[in-house]
Amino acid sequence: MIYMDYNATTPCDERVVEEMLPYFNNKFANSASLYRPARETRKAVEEARKNISLLVGVLPDEIFFTSGGTEADNWAIMATALKFQSKGKHIITSAIEHHAVLYTCKALEKQGFEVTYIPVDNYGIIDIEQLKNSIRKDTILITIMHANNEIGSIQPISEISAMAKEKGVIFHTDSVQTIGKIPCNLKELGPDMFSLSAHKFYGPKGIGALYIRKGLSIPPFIYGGGQEKGKRSGTTNVAGIVGFGKAAELAKQEMSTDIIYVKKLRDTLENKIKESIPEIILNGHPEKKLHNTINVCIKHIEGESILLSLDFEGICASSGSACTSGSLEPSHVLLAIGLPHEIAHGSLRLTLGKYNTMDEVEKVASVLPRVVERLRQISPFWQDKK
Ligand SMILES: *Cc1c(COP(=O)(O)O)cnc(C)c1O
Numbered sequence: 001m002i003y004m005d006y007n008a009t010t011p012c013d014e015r016v017v018e019e020m021l022p023y024f025n026n027k028f029a030n031s032a033s034l035y036r037p038a039r040e041t042r043k044a045v046e047e048a049r050k051n052i053s054l055l056v057g058v059l060p061d062e063i064f065f066t067s068g069g070t071e072a073d074n075w076a077i078m079a080t081a082l083k084f085q086s087k088g089k090h091i092i093t094s095a096i097e098h099h100a101v102l103y104t105c106k107a108l109e110k111q112g113f114e115v116t117y118i119p120v121d122n123y124g125i126i127d128i129e130q131l132k133n134s135i136r137k138d139t140i141l142i143t144i145m146h147a148n149n150e151i152g153s154i155q156p157i158s159e160i161s162a163m164a165k166e167k168g169v170i171f172h173t174d175s176v177q178t179i180g181k182i183p184c185n186l187k188e189l190g191p192d193m194f195s196l197s198a199h200k201f202y203g204p205k206g207i208g209a210l211y212i213r214k215g216l217s218i219p220p221f222i223y224g225g226g227q228e229k230g231k232r233s234g235t236t237n238v239a240g241i242v243g244f245g246k247a248a249e250l251a252k253q254e255m256s257t258d259i260i261y262v263k264k265l266r267d268t269l270e271n272k273i274k275e276s277i278p279e280i281i282l283n284g285h286p287e288k289k290l291h292n293t294i295n296v297c298i299k300h301i302e303g304e305s306i307l308l309s310l311d312f313e314g315i316c317a318s319s320g321s322a323c324t325s326g327s328l329e330p331s332h333v334l335l336a337i338g339l340p341h342e343i344a345h346g347s348l349r350l351t352l353g354k355y356n357t358m359d360e361v362e363k364v365a366s367v368l369p370r371v372v373e374r375l376r377q378i379s380p381f382w383q384d385k386k
Contacts, residue, residue: 048245088138152293203247
C-alpha cells in the first residue's frame with residue numbers, strides 16, 4: 001500500500017506509540033487523584049504540555065488539552081461568541097476554512113450572529129484589504145486558518161494578528177495543518193488563540209489543544225470535573241497527551257530535515273504529473289504553500305473515479321477533503337479559488353509525509369497517467385472535446 005493522504009491523518013511514529021503504551025495499563029492512574037501513581041501521570045501530562053509549548057513558542061499555561069482540532073475550533077469560536085455577544089454579534093472568517101470552523105460559524109448564524117466570509121484569490125490566499133474593510137464596531141472575532149488542508153495555501157497570519165490587535169478584535173487561527181509540520185513561532189505570529197491536533201504530525205488521534213493567550217479568558221465549552229484549570233472537563237487523556245508531547249518533541253528535533261526530504265518527494269511527483277498528464281490545473285500558491293501538498297484538477301474526469309482506480313492499485317489519496325469525500329458537492333475550497341464546478345469535480349489531493357519514499361513517488365507517477373488516460377477514454381466529456 002502507498003499512503004499519500006497525510007493531510008487527513010498520519011500514522012503514529014513508533015517512538016510515540018512506545019512512549020504511550022505504559023499509560024494504558026501500568027501507569028493508568030487518573031491524573032486528578034491524590035496518590036503517588038497519580039502524581040506520576042500528572043507529571044507526564046505537564047512534561048507533554050511543556051514540550052508542546054516549546055514547539056510553538058508559548059507558555060505551558062496557555063495550552064489547554066481537547067479531544068482534537070475540531071473541539072478546539074468549536075470551543076474558541078463558540079465561547080468567544082458567548083462571552084462577547086453583548087459587545088457585538090459579528091464574526092469574520094474565510095471562505096476556505098475547515099468545516100470545524102465553517103459549520104460552527106453557520107451554527108452561530110442560526111443563533112443570530114452575522115458572519116462575513118472573506119474571499120480568497122486564485123491561489124487561495126485571503127484578501128487582506130477586504131478583511132480590513134470588513135472589521136466593524138460590532139466585530140468580536142476573526143477566525144482564519146493558518147494553512148489550508150486541501151490546497152496547502154498559507155495565510156498571512158502575522159499581518160492579520162497586527163490588524164486584529166489594532167482594531168481590538170480577538171483573532172483565532174486553526175493551525176492544525178502547520179503546527180508540528182512547519183516552523184511556527186506562535187508568539188511571533190501573534191494570534192490570541194490557535195488550535196492544534198496531534199494526529200496531523202505523527203501523534204495519536206483524539207487529542208489536540210487550544211492555545212489561549214495569557215490575559216484572555218473564555219468560558220469552558222465542556223463542563224464537569226474541572227480538569228484543565230476548570231476550562232476543559234473530562235478525565236485527562238494521559239496516554240494521548242503523552243503521545244502528543246512526544247510527537248511535539250520529535251517534530252522540534254526533526255522537522256527541518258523532514259521538510260527537506262518531503263519537499264523533494266513532493267516536487268518530484270508534482271513535476272512528473274505536470275510533464276505526463278495534459279489538461280490539468282495545479283492548485284494552491286506556488287510558494288506560500290505546504291511543502292507536502294499536491295492538489296490537482298484533472299479535466300474531463302471525476303475525482304471519485306480517480307480515487308477508486310488508485311485504490312485498486314493500492315494507492316491512498318483524497319479528493320477534496322476527507323470529510324466531504326463521499327458527497328457529490330465539489331470542494332468549497334476549490335469553488336472559492338474560482339474553479340467552475342466541472343473542473344473542481346476532477347480534483348485529486350496527494351499529501352506526502354516522512355514515511356513516503358522515492359520509489360513510491362515513481363510508482364504513483366507511473367500509475368496516475370495510465371489511470372487518467374483510461375478514465376478519459378470512457379469519459380463523455382473527453383469524447384465530446386475530441
Ligand atoms: C484535521 C483538521 C481539523 C480537525 O482536527 P481533528 O483533530 O481531526 O478534529 C481541523 N482543521 C484542519 C485545518 C484540519 O486539517
